[in-house]
Amino acid sequence: MSRGGLVAIVPAWNEAAVIGVVVDEIRSVRSDIEVVVVDDASQDDTAEIAEGRGATVLRLPFNVGIGGAVQTGFRYALEQGYEQAVRLDGDGQHDASQIPGILKPIEDGTADLVIGSRFVDPGGSYRPPFARRMGIRVFARLVSLLGGQRVTDTTSGFVALDSAGIELFAAEYPHDYPEVEATLIALRSGLRLAQVQVEMRERTTGTSSITFLRSLYYIVKVTLALLVASMRRYPRLQGARQ
């Protein structure tokens, strides 16, 4: 079914308060889009609500973390033969009306992976707290240096992919704090990367999962992962044209 179609992958963990609206908004953008909510063992009604709104729900038996959850979605997309995918967070911070924008380079065939970046346009409205802004900037510099292409926002979870991108991430995706390392893996595998300015909303419910100790683990883990990833050899992907 739906060869060449478009799938939206939405990882969600305890997002019962917003997941219904998130699914509705994505479905209202394009009628032919399959919304796949990957429920990372929520304790609330996230899965039931998403299913009620017409989403396909993949229920993980226990919490595997954001990267493992997202990769479940990529594997589903690969199995179903999808050629285009977008990934949005289940907390509503990514605005579904911007899907056509980040999908454009994929549809034009000019990119395999499009990052919805908050920093392409210097006039963008996103102003994170100082420490966070520095973190985002340092990782962006490091990935640009190791990947050989300027990347402005490596921590964004709002991305679009073609079949080459789906294939790569289905096979290879970090399990925790995945976005930064995944960007480098994509570059080193020869995927063509594009960046499109997006605006993100403030969270309406819940809190960010980043606390002080976790931030420390995040920084050390991601730095180590980037250095190691730049020492590895990645097969150039068949699907990636260049």
Place this chain on the structure above:
Amino acid sequence: MTPLRVSIVGVAASLLLILVVLELVRGRRLKERYALLWLATGIVLLVLSAWRDGLNTLAGWLGVTGYPPAVLFAVATLFVLLVLLHYSTVISKLTDENVELAQRIALLEERMRRAGPASGSPRPGD
């Protein structure tokens, strides 16, 4: 004072540990998450082995007057204990998750058998 030879052997051993851990991560035989404590162990031992005055000072604080390198053993032992404790928590989590997976598969198989004979693995009694 720490004998120079002890210092050299200590530096070599901790460098070897760090390199082996990095190579294991690079070859995907060790996940970053579980490499961090080992790397911390290697770096602390490397610093204490190379920086002999520091090791002497630390030994002084701890009341080790006779043989400062004993502190190296103590620190190494402490880190090994930490790694083991960490692994015990990891194993406990894996055990729970493993049981849950087995239970889910049992329930799934039962549901599939009720839905109709599978083409895969016929069982006696089906």
